[in-house]
Amino acid sequence: MLKKIIFIILFFSIFNIQNFKYTFSSEFRQNNFNQAKKFAIKISKKFPKSFYCGCTINWNGKKGIPDLKSCNYKIRKNRIRANRIEWDHIVPAWEFGHNKKCWKKGGRKKCSSNSIFKKMESDLHNLQPAIGEINGDRSNFSFYEWKKNHKKNFYGSCHVLIDFKNKKIEPPNSKKGIISRTYLYMSYRYKIKIPKKQMILFKKWNSKYPVNKWECQRDNLIYKIQGNHNQYVHNKCIKIPK
Template sequence: MRFLVSILVILQISLADSFATAKTTLIQFLQDNPHYQRDFYCNTPFRWVKNSFQIIPSPSYTPRNRYTKEGKINLRARQIELEHIMPAHTFGKHLACWKRGGRRECANDSLFKKMEGDLQNIVPTIGEINADRGNLPFREAPRRWLLNQYGQCKVYANFKDKEFYPANYSKGWIARSYLYMEKTYKIRLSKTERQLMQRWDKMYPMDKKERDFRNFLRVQKMQKLMRF
């Protein structure tokens, strides 16, 4: 695991100077690679429709709330958003700008923009789940926990205990992203969180999909360096 994280740090897979630029790059990648058009948490298929990625109805995901409190259709349950695996709050809260005024105050901070735009830490997710997860930390689900909050999607947002339980198939990617961010940007993780990520990294090795995406980032990085 240490070797893998060290390689990622050496590559410095931070291809974008801002979150907006990173999203443009990732959107183009997803358009060019249809087999990647499945969301991170539920493995639900989606497709590009006009100017956004829209979810394709599938048994893999059932909205928790089909309608908003105002009785309108919950559009975030129908669309894909690009989310930070490690939340902005986690990688930004130690910065002076964040302490002065949160994310808005950090909008022009060069280090924050670099972290915010790091494609190593950005994935496509269903809007509703992105909203529900928010800044909830990842945790291992308690035994015999009934994961039926989003139909067949094996994730759960525990609002009471302020925890989020991801599916097994995404735990390895989550872990490697957290360990990469910690190593690259000197993020201070708690002992409990670091141990969890180290355990998931060992339990859930990198699959072909994750490996191919890492290779894409590596190639993009090399091309960027050659332009300078």
């Protein structure tokens, strides 16, 4: 009886994975940010938590609503954005776009027809569901790590520390490894120049905060959609016992 139950579970698991792969791989084109967000939502539904704060996300079509009570989130200022999910580019669009001619002529909008920029903008490995207020406050600030936890925490139990004056942000420890591996991937794949001090920090975080199971699952889901792994995640996932 037990063998029969295990067989049924495995059968439907394989069926669902194959169906997931077929549905996505035949539709996705890595050249449209709005389309990328639709696929990012489908991935997020497998693990419906906001990136920085770990709030439960309730998805209603394209609209993601964070349950702020689930993570003891305190609204700093912007109530409207605090109550919606937005897609945060871990490596900001400014960082991979500001040196391009199109950006210099008119910012992000002017790069909407640049094929390389669109590819980077819609890369699913670089997109994370974040509380809108955090996304807005972070802007294109650089990730940083203070020696002492002296910066003010604006968001209740969500330990995101922002220095607005110096335009720097320190994420929760639980996200530092993910952020580092995203930066390393984007830098390598698209030849994005990252400041030396930042790269030293990301290599440190990559070593100190290892890959977790959801990172591995997410990387595999993106592979089935977009057709490529984040090698800084995938190569370590191979070594993790299933």
